[in-house]
Structure formats: structure tokens, C-alpha cells
Amino acid sequence: MQFELNNLVDLLKAAGEPTRLRLLALLSAGDLTVTDLTEILGQSQPRVSRHLKLLTEEDLIDRYQEGAWAYFRLKQDGDAAALVRQLLDATAKDDAVLLRDGERLADVKRVRSERAQDYFSRNAAAWDELRKLHVSDELIENQLLGLIGKSPIDSMLDLGTGTGRILQLLSGVYRRAIGIDASRDMLAVARSNLDKSGITNASVRHGDIFNLPLEGQDFDLIVIHQVLHFLDEPDRAIAEAARLLRPGGRLVIIDLAPHSFDYLREDHAHVRLGFSHQTLEDWLKKSDLELLKAVDLRSGKTGSQSLDVTIWIAKDQRLLIANEAAASTPLVASGRA
Template sequence: MSLALEKLVDVLKTAGEPTRFRLLMLLSGGDLTVSDLTDILGQSQPRISRHLKLLSEEGLIERYQEGAWAFFRLSREGETTQLAGLLLRQADPTDPVLVRDGERLAEVKRIRSERAQAYFSRNATEWDELRRLHVSEAQVEAALVDLVGEEAMDSLLDLGTGTGSILQLFQNQYRRGVGIDASRDMLSVARANLDRAGILKASVRHGDIFNLPAEAGDFDLVTIHQVLHFLEQPERAIAEAARVLRPGGRLVIVDLAPHSLDYLRDDHAHLRLGFSHQIVSDWLGKVGLSVEKVIDLRPQDQKDTPALTVTIWLARSPVAAAPPTTVTRSSLPLENAS
């Protein structure tokens, strides 16, 4: 991608200042807050904020809000993205300043991971109980991989990303992955897991599943994994997922089949006791998606505990229609005059 001379010079001036280049290097390792960056660089918050503002104005980084926290990351789209990547690749990884920054970044991520693990541990008993009720996650993931296939995709959106497991599952297939969740605690778990797995092309952020922070037609694949039964109006979430699908894009829904375990309402905040094939297919059809496949994963017989069936729906958005052909009189076959 070519840049006009004035723009090229402005970008190089902005990125060429030592602190700002160090910020770019740090953000190439994942999403960070101003507080993270001040801790790593040992500079004041106003100074760091000023540098971040200049980098943002040149399109080198992006900012997004998560509650009271503002996160920053390298821009993944736009005219300056390739240039930023080229500049960062020229840096000597053994440079003492960059090595020290990297060590401090690792410490910030370690603390983040410990906090996330503490939250996960506090809730592990509840999650383990739910997992025992249905087929293993390994079986579900194997079915998802088989259903989605191995083809590469540009972008993946995971709604209700939780621990970020879907972003990890398909990491070798997408160029850009985004996870959305309403729980900031779960986002911290997902971030820690992505950090641990070294997945830099995926990011997670706080968002409303009914009002996604995404443009229409922005994603090749959208996944909704074990989320709909927590929602009062699951059909609205499906409609919003359909909105952000590209023509020919796919939506995968994983949820529970109808069941009678009413205690899940009170003990685990389930608002819906599963979904039939028909009702989800009807919701998909109403937003213009065609159902391509539905799979039921039934647990093996469990004598002591009730068992839940997991259902997976795969649907596709319509491919954009080709523009109509303009027919002129000269293009019509001539008839014999009589």
C-alpha cells in the first residue's frame, strides 16, 4: 500500500521518536492499558497518554474502552499498518532497552494471568458441575473443527467468548480474531489464555451481544458458543450476528437441546432450558440465513446424573447477487424482416 509523501513523512516522524517506537513494540505483543504501559516504561501517565494520542492520530494504534479502562493495540487495518509492521521487524531484538521492556511486559502479563486464574479458580466448581452434565468440550471442539473445515478465513468473531477457547481452536485459520464478552472477569481470563498461547492476531473486548461494536458485513465466521440459554431474547443475538456476517459468511451456534433440569435457572442463571432444532432454524431463517447442518452430540449413558444433549447449528448468509446485466437493443439478436 502506497502512502503520499506528506503522510509517509508524518508517520515516520511519529514512529521515530524513541518512546513512541517502544510503545509500538510493546503493543505488538498484545493489548495493554495506559497503566500497563506506564509501569513498563517508568514514565508518567500524562506523558504516555500524549504519545499514545499521537500514535493514534497517525493510525498506527487503536483505542477501545472496557469499563473504566482504556486498552490500546496496534492497528490491524488501514494505510499505515504495513509500514508499522515493516518498521517493527527492523528492530534488533537484542537491543538492551527493548529486552528490558520485554521483560517488564512479561511481568505485567504474569500478574494479569495470576489474577485471571484466581477468578477462574473461584468459579471452577460451578463450571466443572456444568461440564459433567453434557458431552466433553473435546468432543464439541472436534465436531466444530469438522463442521467448519480447514479453509482459511479473514476474520472470526466469537460472541460470549468466555475463556477464549474458540479463538484458540481456530487460531491457524483466521487472519483476525475478535472475542466479545459482557463479563470483564472472563475477558481477563481470555486475555491471559491468549497471552499464554502466544496468539497476537486475536483480541477480546467488552461488548453488548445485542449491539455489537462491529460494522455490518465484517466477519467471515461468527460463533455463539453456549450463550443463548443465558439470554432473555436469544433471537435478537442471532439477528445481530447475522448483521455482521459477510455475504456467504457462516454462523455457528452451540447450545443445549431442550431439557427439564429446572434447577439450572436458579443455580446457574439459565433463562432458557435448551432449544429445539425448529426454533433456532426459524430464527435463522427470519434473518435471512440458510441452515446447512444441525448436529446433536449426545452424552453416553450416565446412571447417576442427568445428561444434556449439545446441538450445533451451521448457517450461511446469502452470497451477494451479481449485478443485473444491462441489455441494449444492439445486443439483441436481429430478427428477419418480412
């Protein structure tokens, strides 16, 4: 971690102001809005916004829009972010100002959690009805952990993150992660769950699964858990996920096997009644992904009360193709004849 003199001075100036250092400390604990930050700091919104603008310009924090709200968080990557984390580590843990900020942050997160829980409670009955039919969450999660393995993952993307359960489940594996969901109510639930779990290396954002607000080739692992059956064009979602995979990256899809519960279309907005192995393999091939494995999980329920689940794991082939091409290229002799 090295900086040119002028760049280092600019970074230190950006971080070396009391309010901005307090902001960086707060944003290291998760995603917050301007409203959250003004409530915690007790300062005017224009003043807080000016400080946030400066920190954004110095590339110390990320800003992303979610409807009418803008969320901010401490940047996860880069030397500048690493320097800020060193500065934060050097602050006294018993500093009165930072302790007070932490207490107010806890109050903000508590209110956020109560709102999220209210939404979850209002919709829990419908989810519980489905959960009684299909494979247990515990079985699915154990299989998922086994397929992914314990090797560290640099970056993960969870599409249709819902309650943020996958972000929680795999928090010990990835260095950084993002969850995307189209429901702002569900994002509130996910943020609350990440707060409760103390997970600060993952964030959630509002987004369209067909047009994700993210740079291509940026993720080593992408998970799409129980989402595709809600979509008119699941193959487009797979293609968009493939766009975001790094060469050699993996895509994991968890969804329902073919079934005949037609009432799920009306009662639970299911568009597709499950997916066959052949259908998923064709869609993966169309997106230049190689199917590595498909695991069928049986619900154990009797006949008409059974919703089985399949886990598909696929791999981006570009790294393999590049290596094969390099191996097949004749070596050019150099040096003395």
C-alpha cells in the same frame, strides 16, 4: 503499499520517536492499558497518554473502552499498520531497551494471569459440575473444526468468548479475530489465555451481545458458543450477529438441546432449557440466514444425567442472491450490430 509523500512523512514522524516506537513494539504483542504501559516504560501517565493520542490520530493503533479502562493495541489492518510491522521487524532483536521492555511486559502479563487464575479457581467448581453432564469439550471442538474446515478466514468474531477457548482453537484459521464478553472477569481470563498461547492476532473486548460496538458486515465467521441459553431474547442476539456478517459469511451456534433440568435456572442462571432444531431454524430465517447443517452431539450419559449439544451452521445469503440476480439479468449487446 504506497503512500503520498506527506502521508508517509507523517507516519514516519509518528513512529520515528523512541518512546512511540517502544509503544508500537509493546502493542504488537497484545492489548495493554495506559497503566500497563507506564509501568513498563517507567514514564508518567500524561506523557504516555500524549504519545498514544498521536499514534491513535495517525491510525496506527486501536483504542477501545472497557468500563473505566481504555485498552490499546497495534492496528491489524491497513497499509500504515503494515509499514509499522516492517519497521518493527527491522529492529535489532538484541536491542537492550526493547529487551528490557519485553521483560517488564512479561511481568505485567504474569500478574494479569495470576489475577485471572484466581477468578477462575473461585468459579471452577460450578463449571465442572455442568461439564460432567454435557458432551465432552473435546468432541464439541473436533466437530466444530470439521464443520469450519481448514480454508483461511479473514476475520472472525466470538460472541460470549468466556475463557477465549474458541479464539485459541481456531487461531490457525483466521487472520484476525475479536472476542466479546459481558463479564470483565472472564475477559481477564481470556486475555491471560491468549498471552500464554502467544496469540497476537486476536483481542477481546467488553460488549453487549444485543448492541455490539462493531461495524456491520465485517466478519466472515461468527461463533456463539454456549451463550444463547443465558438470554431472554436469543433471536435478538442472532439478528445482531447477522448484521455483522459479510455477504456469504457463516454463523456457527453451539448450544444445549432441549432438556428438563429446571434447577439450572436457579443454580446457573439458565433462562432457556435448550433449543429445538425448528426454533433455531425459524430464528435464522428471520435474520435472513440459511441453515446449512445441524449436528446433534449426545453426551453418552444415562437418561436423567444427559445434557446433549447441537451445533448449527448457517450462511448469509446475500452473496448467493446477488449472484442469482446478476445471472437472471439479460445481457445488453454492445459493439457492431
